[in-house]
Amino acid sequence: MHALASHGDDLAEIRAALPRLRRDSGLPVVFGGAAASGGRVRYTELTGTVTDAIRGLVVEPGRGLGGKSLATRRPAWVRDYIAAAAISHEYDAAVRAEKLGAIIAVPVVVRDQPRGLLLGGLRQTLPIGDRAIAAVHAAARGVEQEIVVRDEAQRRLLDLQRARAEQSRAAASASHWEEIRALNAELRSLAGRVADADLQARLLDISSRMGCAADARGPRRDAPELSPRELDVLSCAALGCTNAGIAEQLGLRPETVKSYLRSAMRRLGAHTRLEAVSAARRQGMLP
Numbered sequence: 001m002h003a004l005a006s007h008g009d010d011l012a013e014i015r016a017a018l019p020r021l022r023r024d025s026g027l028p029v030v031f032g033g034a035a036a037s038g039g040r041v042r043y044t045e046l047t048g049t050v051t052d053a054i055r056g057l058v059v060e061p062g063r064g065l066g067g068k069s070l071a072t073r074r075p076a077w078v079r080d081y082i083a084a085a086a087i088s089h090e091y092d093a094a095v096r097a098e099k100l101g102a103i104i105a106v107p108v109v110v111r112d113q114p115r116g117l118l119l120g121g122l123r124q125t126l127p128i129g130d131r132a133i134a135a136v137h138a139a140a141r142g143v144e145q146e147i148v149v150r151d152e153a154q155r156r157l158l159d160l161q162r163a164r165a166e167q168s169r170a171a172a173s174a175s176h177w178e179e180i181r182a183l184n185a186e187l188r189s190l191a192g193r194v195a196d197a198d199l200q201a202r203l204l205d206i207s208s209r210m211g212c213a214a215d216a217r218g219p220r221r222d223a224p225e226l227s228p229r230e231l232d233v234l235s236c237a238a239l240g241c242t243n244a245g246i247a248e249q250l251g252l253r254p255e256t257v258k259s260y261l262r263s264a265m266r267r268l269g270a271h272t273r274l275e276a277v278s279a280a281r282r283q284g285m286l287p
Helices: 007-025 064-072 092-097 130-193 197-213 228-237 243-250 254-268 273-282
Strands: 029-034 045-047 076-078 103-110 113-121
Touching: 007 029, 007 045, 007 113, 007 130, 064 076, 064 103, 064 113, 103 130, 113 130, 130 197, 130 228, 130 243, 228 243, 228 254, 228 273, 243 254, 254 273
Parallel strands: none
Antiparallel strands: 029 045, 029 113, 076 103, 103 113
């Protein structure tokens, strides 16, 4: 029915409003219900009735006094329900059974959508006084405010849950890619240590494909060509390794690592190792 609230949520607000409405209005009978699909309202909450004739009655928009109030989204009242010419009379049997004469109906409307209906009645055919009209109107407005506050709280909770879920997915994705990058660096390090040229070529090809997998577009055609060793050094730098750490992992001297880094940075148009790593990833060279 509603994006945030369920029928049961709205019904609880309407149920809570009835005792105070009966006291403030002075009306001996008050009742109402929450709107369901199609804007229909089922009268499930009743105070002061002496029969079950009204309980469970489903009111369609535009039908009867309650339906008229729903359709117009405005309060409506009659002095004599059975004799009223301005409403349809599908529900006369229930009204007669409860011996109601004058009735007032006020819709509960939130963001121009009916969420329920509050009604009060007399067992006489008398004009409904200003006190009673004001009380039913105030009760409906109070229910609307409660629903708005609850809807907003639920919306914020859903937003928070979505944000946390997104953060969790982002963290999992970041962790996943860090693991892939670590494996890529290990793979390139291993390739640099094997003597078999064919095996080395296969390992480097796998590493290159891992880099392309990080960018669905694949490597750019105008991407600068880096040597295998320059990519080896960058893949270790991407993990935050120091020059000494890179040298130890790749079996190189620290001065050689610096030379490869400078060369890679120059080819990639970068001024720092971080810029070089970012550029290599954008080019699809590193995952």
